[in-house]
Amino acid sequence: MDFNYLSTIMFLPAAGALVIALTKNKDEKITKRLALVFTAIPLALAIYLFVAFDRSAGAAVVQFQEKYLWIAPLSAHYHLGVDGLSMPLLLLTTFLGFLAVLISWKVHERPREYFAWLLLLETSIIGVFVSLDLLLFFIMWEIEVIPMYFLISVWGSGRKGYSATKYVIYTLLGSAFMLAGILSLYFTTGSLDMINIAHRGLGIIQTAMPAAAIFWLLFFGFAVKLPMFPLHTWLPDAHTDAPTAVSVMLAGVLIKMGGYGMIRLCVSMFPDQAQQYAQILIILALVGIIYGAAVTLMQTDIKRLIAYSSISHMGYVLLGIFALGEVSLTGAALQMFSHGVVTGLLFAMAGLVIHNIEVRDMRKLGGLARQVPVMMAVFVIAGLASLGLPTTSGFAAEFLIFLGSYTSGAVAHLNIYTLIAIIGVVLTAGYILWMIQQAFHGPPKEEYNRVKDADNLEKVYMFVMVAVIMLVGIYPAVLTDVFQLGIAPIAGLIGG
């Protein structure tokens, strides 16, 4: 390895946070430009890595590895690397991290602290996706709590203190169980190396502790983050009260950590247990899909609506993962990426509506199509992507999940489950169209005549995100080819 790309990508935002925190400039423009630079370089490097990622047959599964001995007595290593699964997620994180800075351009309250925390958040999320050592993985997983706590409780709105504390307590509770799981993995295998444990399989796990117990301990931690029904109640509160850019990060990449963890740890280390318990998890996924969509239908707060829709969408991810087929797993991974961009865009748009119009109750909105045509157009595209219209990324992802789970032979009765899950799509169409109709159609209201449409800066990030959604929708192979490289070995572990 000539150059430590992954370390550079991971630590540049943190370095930026440090620089921003230490420079005592009064001019917030400088702060924002610094933040932009320190997120743009990681994005550029991530794009480069994505392009340079070796896709040829026979290429190493894990690439761009860095491995140094870190804590000798625990045999913990500083071990980074990406495979086909984490590479696109790394790209997504740096992409949204960069856009989050743009989206935050209009934050004027304590900007130095704000951007420092935002950058620190990016570092920790990247860390989760690129760590291959369990201890490092867990540390990055935990660090993320602190910036989130500050970001929600200082720059949030509404019951921000309550939401922030709820978020922290839920996350820590999940990670308490995850820690127990990781410790059990550590002492039964004597290793903290994720690749190594997955590679050698369960054969090395001794009898001291039933593998199923470890599986559930780990799963619980990820399920809180995903969030899986019935552990989801922190999410609507956190989303509703968080500042816009933080909602984007939260929906876009933070909750993906849960899905990523499930594939990386639960499925690839415990394929037998995953298969054994897949039924019950898929049923929970279905409940999440239907329940999430039904509750979404009743929301009147525009951000809360999008938050609840995430619960439903994450249900598809859970379904895709525990259908345990190669196609369905790829679909789940693609859904994570797609949902990251689509819901990120939706939150950005909702934030813009709230910022420009200062109304967040959809019953009071209406007829905005005339006054803010650009915002409306983008909102509609994002909404259609969310409900899975063909040519958008949402379609490609959901199609793969349904196709994969319908044909997967790993779990019994999957075809029936899949048909039930498709009902969710109908409900999604219902609430998305209802939201667009409520907010943008109907007779124009006079009090909104002076509302500003998106300005140039906002147009930039909107169009970039729309472009990504369309690109993935029209040519999903750009991502699925890479995902498949990471997922094929994992899917290979599942017995027929």
Next chain:
Amino acid sequence: MNLSLLKPEITLAAAAVLVILLDLFIKQKYMTRYLGLAGLVVSGVFAAIMWGDNNPAIFNNMLATDNFAVFFKLLFLGIAFLVILSSADYENKFRNFKSEYYALILISTLGMMLMASAADMISLFISLELASIPLYVLVSLLKDKKSTESALKYLLLGAIASAVVLYGMALVFGATGETQLAAIAQSLGTSVDTTPLGNPGLYMGIVLMVAGFGFKIAAVPFQMWVPDVYEGAPTTITAYLSVGSKAAGFAIILRVFFTAFGVPFDISNNWGIIFAVLSVISMFIGNIAAIPQTNIKRMLGYSSIAQAGYLMVGLATFGLAMPSTVLGESGLLFFLVSYALTNLGAFIAVVIISGRINSDTIADYAGLGKRSPVLALALTFCLISLIGIPPAAGFMAKFYIFSLAAEHGLLWLVILAAINSVISAYYYLRVVKVMWFNEAPAAEKTTTTVAPVVALAICCLGVLLLGVIPGLIMRFVESASSIFPF
């Protein structure tokens, strides 16, 4: 007999005497502080030189001078150093007793150092008293109502605890006929009945010793003194109590229980269960009782009870698991170092803050994040470390100690401890919230001298380093704990 092995203790005793003598002759009382610091440094250098040598025990095996003892000596010296450093402003509250204050800290530290090296029940008891009696005086040194009340409470309960320990020792002596720890182990291994029913006196003795030492480490149900004494004592002494006294308690528990009662298994298994139960109730009661507190010293008092619970997870592990690895005790020692730095950091921040706003009420910390962001950041970092969130040392310490417990079949205890960390997040974060998010009342600026700030910086830096590169200290604690015969 080689007196040079006692150099650290002799230096410290000399420094304490010099401080008292100097007080008679000079007007600038703050000089005694520098003298005290110098004594600690010199003593520390002597102790550090002894590290690694396989030194023999002295005074007919009364005092051990092994790595374990040296490790704790250095820890206590470091704690005393930071406490004295942070007293630079606080000493003005003691008016005429400045040099006595420093001398008493030095003497108490001397007692703790001897506690760590005691290898015989007699020397152990004497050093325990030597460490405790100065503390009773120090607690009362503010001479106001609360301080006096808490000192009296501490003295009475402390005296009872000492009596209980002594009674326990007497029973153990009766059962084994030995006072030397190693000889007790030998006698238990060969000639003495070690079943609870066959030898109730021995078990009674062990239980009484657990109770007496439990007072030192503030484990539930021997914690009643903690909130009142922590609140009433001078804050610097609270800091000293919460880390020094606690670490000393753990030092003798480790020494006594691993050396004397480590084998056979039916004994270690029994005291292992006792510590596991004490650990669970300490964590729950400490954390839950901390939630409604409004005074930060009381809150940290309850939090230190909970922290004792986490530490006892380590003790329980080794009692129950018949340790076969050297990793065993080292988890506990690492936790102690990390806890000492973290809690000292938190208390030093409290000392500095209370010097500025003249209050220990959490609500009065409002707006601190705006007025003195660096100070608030330091306190936040220490609190985060107490919760156990990386990259602070508290996380690494918990990971280390829990991984050993999980390895030895105590996963249920680990899960309970981890859930307790979640509960604790609630009240630690409340302080963070008040500091950063609540609006400031009136801003009053008083200057702080540089010494306490330096002490705080050392603590925070240490917490960060231990959290990021713990390998160094881990190797250190491993060789310190390798003296145990397992």
